[in-house]
Amino acid sequence: MARVAVLGGGPGGLYFAYLWKTRHPEDFVQVIEQNPEGATFGFGVVFSSRAMDFLRADDPETADVIAARMQTWSDMVLVHRGETVTIDGVGFSAIGRLELILLMTERARAAGVVLSFGTTLQSLDAVSDFDLIVAADGVNSLVRRSFEGDFQTSVSYLDEKFAWFGTTKRFEALTQTFVETELGTFNAHHYRYSPSMSTFIVECDRASWLKAGFDHLAPDDVKSRCEEIFADALDGHALVANKSNWRNFPWIWSARWSHRNMVLLGDALHTAHYSIGSGTRLALEDVLALVKSLEAHPGQIREALEHYQAVRQPVVEKLVRAARDSAAWYADFPRHMRLSPIEFAYSYITRSGRIDDERLRAMSPGFMQRYDAFRSRTAA
Template identity: 75%
Template structure:
């Protein structure tokens, strides 16, 4: 019988706890989460059309429960210079982060996971004696920070600024809206995650952020300024704040995934820029891969963790490269906005280097037909 402690009650920690306890009911599994039950920060999380495939192959019941609560659409829309460009066939789905957490909490509790909410672990000495510690406590992971050298962690930050809001405005698709203002250039990622709510992420380069005075504005005034910048997009709706502070995106990577009886998953291990919509998917995939590795080496946690890293690392590295390419594209939004709407859309959809023209013609025939017809007239201005 194993004693397993999971530090962090986000999607990766909850899903691993549920998986392990459901498959090994004799083991004790305890989740420590610093926030109250039913509390979360942020709004919706997005998944690509194929993001549930990994889950459905191993855990169809959970995949079906999540999918039933999702908002789904088949296109992406870009708005530039007031023109809307549809990228057909680029399907995504979204679910409220809180709804996802409540579902996973219910799954974990139903199989007997011990849930310890409102519990802040101030040092690793606060963790009870156990056979395995799964660090699922995000970018500020206590476990990883305590043993940063052993995990060979690097951390850096993008220069661009972003802030995460919600809104009651209903959007038909995941949309990227680009606007030019007296302060500079801004873009918003927005998509519905329930019939009544949408996520609304505002992003800009540092020069625009400073010129707009966001370094001096309080939270309420900053929200109001964002509403003014995207007034046409919001169409009379307000932004909703929930710990909505301007941030720089953290690039985090741990070159060693385990140390002693401790192993990292999700954002405690690596981050992926939100523009590729894979953060939650990657975190839950980590949970599944770790569970499978532990089952492959039931008598040796060290070998199991090494197997987890060996099997999972090439997949994560590939997505991490794509995320960096995507983030680099966003770093040059002021330059990209000099392009025509169609050229901007083409630049956007090919930004990660994973989609060439042949794949794009097969995936988005409507867009490529329109792009091909207009191409001779769409040179950068």
């Protein structure tokens, strides 16, 4: 019998624990999470329309259970200069982060995983008797920070600021609202994740953040000012805060994915900018790749962990490159806002370099018909 410690009770950690215990019921699997059960920050998490395909291919039961709780839509919307531009065919699904974690917790517990919530580890000595340590403990990973040199980790931060709120305003699609005010330029990513709640992420460049006084306002005043800035989008609804502090997005990358019997996954290993909506997806995909590698090398931990990195890293690198290109566009969105709404939408949807005109015509024929008509008029 092997002993497996999973540090971190987020979606990635819980999913690994569930999957491994289900497939290897003789093994002892324990999840150690510092927060109490049922506690989490944030609101909804979003997946692209195809993001669940990977899960359905390997674990259709879990995919179906999650999909049944999701809100889905087929288009996305951009609001610029008060004008709405719809980009058809860009489907997404969303689920409440807490609902996803509770669902994963339920399944892990039913599989026989030992769940230790409200447990803070001061050092890794507490798990020294485990055969495998899976670090799914997020951007502040104890495992990674304890051996950053061995994991060859690099950390840097974007200069832009963001804060993650919720709201009772129901949005029918994933919407990006861009506004220019006397305080600066601001963007909100908002989408529903339940019939009655939506995520509402506010972001801005540092100059606007300072000009708006966000560097010294109290949390309630920050919420109120964001409500004023996005009053039209919120349509009388309030923002809901839950650890909705201003943050700088951290770029985390580890050139070595494992050390001794310890292995990283999800945000503990790498981060991808929230603008491509792939953080949770990447963590779940990491889990599937790790489980397959361990099963392909039974009893050979080092070989399995090296195989995990060799197979998975090229896929992750591609997504992270796209995330960096997307983040670069957002860093410069005040300049992009000089474009007309339709040009702005085209700049937005092609920002990561993964979508060219041919693919866009196939994916979003309605939008491209409008864009091509605009180009014909302006060229005449």
